[in-house]
Amino acid sequence: MENFEKLVSEQPLVKQMQRREEVFWVNPQKTSFAESMEDCELNAGDVEDAQQRLLRFAPLIEKYFPETKPLHGLIESPLVEINAMKDYLNEKYGAALDGRLFLKEDSHLAIAGSVKARGGIYEVLNYTEKLARDHGFLGEGESYEKLGGEHGFPGEGENYEKLGEEEVRRFLNGYTIQVGSTGNLGLSIGIISAVLGYKVIVHMSADAKQWKKELLRSHGVVVKEYEGDYGEAVKKGRELSDADPHSYFIDDENSRTLFLGYATAGERIKKQFHDKGIVIDEEHPLFVYIPCGVGGAPGGISFGLKQVFKDAVHCFFVEPVQAPCMLLGMAIGLNHEISVQDIGLSGKTHADGLAVGRPSGFVGTIMKKMFSGGMTVRDYKLYEYMRDLLAQEDIFLEPSACAAFQGPVFLNRNPELQEYIRKNGLENKMQGAVHVVWATGGSLVPEDIREEYIHTKLPE
Numbered sequence: 001m002e003n004f005e006k007l008v009s010e011q012p013l014v015k016q017m018q019r020r021e022e023v024f025w026v027n028p029q030k031t032s033f034a035e036s037m038e039d040c041e042l043n044a045g046d047v048e049d050a051q052q053r054l055l056r057f058a059p060l061i062e063k064y065f066p067e068t069k070p071l072h073g074l075i076e077s078p079l080v081e082i083n084a085m086k087d088y089l090n091e092k093y094g095a096a097l098d099g100r101l102f103l104k105e106d107s108h109l110a111i112a113g114s115v116k117a118r119g120g121i122y123e124v125l126n127y128t129e130k131l132a133r134d135h136g137f138l139g140e141g142e143s144y145e146k147l148g149g150e151h152g153f154p155g156e157g158e159n160y161e162k163l164g165e166e167e168v169r170r171f172l173n174g175y176t177i178q179v180g181s182t183g184n185l186g187l188s189i190g191i192i193s194a195v196l197g198y199k200v201i202v203h204m205s206a207d208a209k210q211w212k213k214e215l216l217r218s219h220g221v222v223v224k225e226y227e228g229d230y231g232e233a234v235k236k237g238r239e240l241s242d243a244d245p246h247s248y249f250i251d252d253e254n255s256r257t258l259f260l261g262y263a264t265a266g267e268r269i270k271k272q273f274h275d276k277g278i279v280i281d282e283e284h285p286l287f288v289y290i291p292c293g294v295g296g297a298p299g300g301i302s303f304g305l306k307q308v309f310k311d312a313v314h315c316f317f318v319e320p321v322q323a324p325c326m327l328l329g330m331a332i333g334l335n336h337e338i339s340v341q342d343i344g345l346s347g348k349t350h351a352d353g354l355a356v357g358r359p360s361g362f363v364g365t366i367m368k369k370m371f372s373g374g375m376t377v378r379d380y381k382l383y384e385y386m387r388d389l390l391a392q393e394d395i396f397l398e399p400s401a402c403a404a405f406q407g408p409v410f411l412n413r414n415p416e417l418q419e420y421i422r423k424n425g426l427e428n429k430m431q432g433a434v435h436v437v438w439a440t441g442g443s444l445v446p447e448d449i450r451e452e453y454i455h456t457k458l459p460e
C-alpha cells in the first residue's frame, strides 16, 4: 500500500479515529439519487425480484414458523414511535431533536431476532429455489409449500409424483450451507438451513457470544470457533466450503443476494409509513441511522430505502470507535483495501455484531454516492442507550443495535451534521422530519445475559 501512510497522515479524521474519539463524517461524494444509480450494478428491479421470491416462499415459511402467521409468512418487524425516548434524548443529551422518532424493530424479526433475518434467510431460500429448479422439483408458478411439510416436493416427470417431507429433507441434507459470522448471521442462516434439512457449518469469530453458539448447536448446527476475528472465520469457512462440491458458502462480504434480501426493507417500511398516515417527501425528510459491521445490512437497507424515497431519505451508518471499517474505507477512499488494524485499532468491541475490521468492497462501491455519512460511538454509550430505551419504552435491544441512537443524539449537536442539514436546504424542514433508529437485534438474547448487559457499566 504505497500511498497508505500519506493518505492516513493527510486525514485529520484518521488521527481522531486512532485516538478512539467519536467522529462524525459527512460523505462529500454523495450525489442525487438519480446520479448515484447511473453506474450502479443493481437496480429497483432486482429488489422487486427479491420481494417476489420472498412472497413465493411465504407459505413455506408460515408452515415451518407459525409465529409468522399474522404476516402470512413474511418476515417483517414493527415500526413503533418512541416519543418518551425522544423527549428523554432531548432532556438527557440535549439532542434538540425535532420531528418524530421511530424505532424499526428488526430486533424482533421472526426466526433470527435480528436484522440478519432479512438477508440471511433470503439467501438460503434463493439457493433452495435454485436447487429445486435445477433438479426438476419445482415447476414455474408452483407453490413453494411443496418444498416442505406434508405435501413434500413434487417429483420429476409429467405427473409430478409427490416426494414426502422426509424425502425432501433427505435431498437437502445432501447439501451443506456454510457461513462465517460474528454471531447473528450464523444464527439466521443456521436456523433456517437446519429447519429446511440442510447440513450447516457456521464459522464463528472470537467475538461471537457463547449463547449464540449454544442456540445454534441445539438446532444441530456445527459451530467451528476461531481465535481470530471475523475476517479469519470467513476465510477458513470459504476454503472448507470450496473444497466440497455439495457445499454452498454464503459470503457476507460480497453477496449480492444477501444485499437484496436486506433491500426489500424499503418497500416494506413505505407501506408501514403509509398505513400510519405518515408522509415522506422532500418537505418531510426521512433520516435513518443504522449500525454497521461489514456493511451488508446497512448498505442493503439504505439501497432499498433509496429506491423508494429517493432524495427524501438520508442514511447514516454508525460504528464502534474500535471498528469503524466502513467509515475509514470511505473517508480515505481506499474502501476495503484498508482495515481498522492498519491504523492501529483493535477491532474489538462490546458490539459483537459490529466487530468487523474490513468493510465489504462491493457495498462500499454501491454506497459511495448514496449514503449521507457515518459516525462512531464509544462502547460505554451502547449500554447507556440500552438502559435509556428500556426505562423509557420498555424495549430491550442488544448493545450492537443501540449504536444507532448516536444518530438522533448528535444530529443537531454536531457541526458536521448541522452543516449537512444546511447544505441540503433542510433547516426549515426538520420540524416535519421523521427519524428512524434501526434496531438491528436483541429479542433472542437470553434472560441472564440481558441482566448482565443491563448492569454493565463501562468507563468512558
Ligand SMILES: *Cc1c(COP(=O)(O)O)cnc(C)c1O
Pocket: 114, 115, 116, 184, 185, 291, 292, 293, 294, 295, 296, 297, 298, 353, 354, 356, 398, 400, 401, 440, 441
Ligand atoms: C450484523 C449486524 C449489524 C450490521 O450488519 P453488517 O451487514 O455486518 O453491516 C448490525 N447490528 C447487528 C445486531 C448485527 O447483528
